[in-house]
Amino acid sequence: MQPTTRRWLDAALILVLAAATALWSNAPLWFVHPDEKLLDVFGSVEAWRAHVIWWCLIGVPAAVAIPLRHRRPLTAMVLAAGSVAGHLLDPIMKAPPMDVAVLLTMYTLAGSAHARRTVVGVLIAAEALLFAGGLANGVGLLPGTGGRSPAAGYDRVARTATAILRGDALPIGLDVIRSVSVPALLLAATWAVADSARTRRAHLATLQARADDLEREHEQRTALAVAAERGRITRELHDVVAHGLSVMVVQAQGAKAMLTREPDRTGAALANIVVTGRASLAEMRRLLGLVRTGPGTDLTPQPSLAMLPSLVDGVRDSGTPIDFRMTGEPPTLPAVVELAAYRIVQEALTNALKHATPGAGCTVGLDFDPAGLTIRVADTGDPVPPPAPGNGLRGITERVHALGGELRAGPAPGGGFEVWARLPVAATQPRELVA
Known part of the structure; x- marks a missing residue:
């Protein structure tokens, strides 16, 4: 009153x-x-x-x-x-x-x-x-x-x-x-x-x-969830941009070197640059669409293990030899595990393109077993000192730890750089994965 x-x-x-x-x-x-x-x-x-x-x-x-x-x-x-x-x-x-x-x-x-x-x-x-x-x-x-x-x-x-x-x-x-x-x-x-x-x-x-x-607790949890999601999207954008730009730079360097000697292959390299750039832009639009949802937003599915062959082929087209191997029977995995595996391989290949010596090859290995998935990506370049951890390695480290897995990244015993990750999963039914 x-x-x-x-x-x-x-x-x-x-x-x-x-x-x-x-x-x-x-x-x-x-x-x-x-x-x-x-x-x-x-x-x-x-x-x-x-x-x-x-x-x-x-x-x-x-x-x-x-x-x-x-x-x-x-x-x-x-x-x-x-x-x-x-x-x-x-x-x-x-x-x-x-x-x-x-x-x-x-x-x-x-x-x-x-x-x-x-x-x-x-x-x-x-x-x-x-x-x-x-x-x-x-x-x-x-x-x-x-x-x-x-x-x-x-x-x-x-x-x-x-x-x-x-x-x-x-x-x-x-x-x-x-x-x-x-x-x-x-x-x-x-x-x-x-x-x-x-x-x-x-x-x-x-x-x-x-x-x-x-x-207030609900608002705080919402704010923390939003912050965590923004951090995840930031890591996604870093992975997409770093990988796409690395592939484009390598292909542009190859196209410049073959411009006078092999003009036919120069056209193919430039075409790969265009394809890689468009794919990176589409991935960036998808990630930004997760933040700005609205009419006309492109909600493309998250990357999965089924897209690894395309990722490997894109790096091969840039001129880097890649040996892609799978052992075991690929099961149907949770989407978050497949996304983490895809980003681990993408970040490792990006580091190989940026830091490996010219002409070095790369090995990508996936080992499936009932208890989990083991990923190993190593290049065959010269021995390198341990690099300072960047956003890419920090991002995949957070992904692996969030899933309760293990991650090691550093110089390989025989030279080059190696990324090794172990993701514990609960396998359900097997499926085919074509390399």
Whole structure:
């Protein structure tokens, strides 16, 4: 609720309770002469009017407690309880409507951020005050109780006190018990309702906090998945661009060398450059399409082991001799394993084209067995020092480790460079793979 609306509601409530209290106390009769019965109780007109003014002024703390309960519920409860106590101690007039403020402040206090033991302590103190004031008024411990004059009331106080000291039974009737029990039960019921609402709000706040935590965790997982996917696509782009450019550079160098000596073969090399460039561009479009999905996006299938012969033939056409061998029975593998195997071979061939000595050959071997797939790619060039790990080797290392496999990349014992990888797989049904 808005603060302005709440202030207007509090002001309207105070006006209603004040008007009801004035009517309840016969305040309009203040301007007329009281009857003989009131004069018999109060003794004079001035005493009766002073008593009415005092009785109305006691309700002022309760009126102040109504707007104060939102900011200072404990202070408001003390003010309202003091107002009720003043009305209870009155031997002539009954509790006015303004005393409803004690229920409102108790509800606000029980639903506030104060400790529950504090609220329960205030409730016990208020209940004790109600019982003490009601019983004292009911058994005649207050002057003027029972319609008698104040002087006669003091005599009854003395007799009642003497009876208490002697241990005599007090004259407590059903009306006295009812007048005490009803307000006490109303106050206790107000606390119970407010405490239940407070518990429910706390439970809902806990559920909301858990929902917010789950939503943040989901967003974090999504962000991590997006970052991982972007890293994967970056590695894919590196593999595609590096391999395609390496093949094109080698073919361009061969075409330049054969331009004057063998013009026919020069045309074939240039044609291979065009084919390789187009294939690389198509692969780049496919990978970028995974990031920018939309109308017209080309969703070409991921590379697999079935595309290895085409990859090997493309490198052979560039002038690098390649010996492609397979042993064992090729099974149907998960797509992620086939993609990893394809990228491992692609990266190894790219390194061979870039770093091997001119005229060096290359061996590509795939060994299938029921437990996994072993890949070995080695060139026959001169011995080379261990290269600094680049993005390509780092990318295939991450792929292999993600699948729980092993990878070794470095100088081969007989010279050149060797890439060896072991991918554990669960074979299903065999299929044919043509080299």
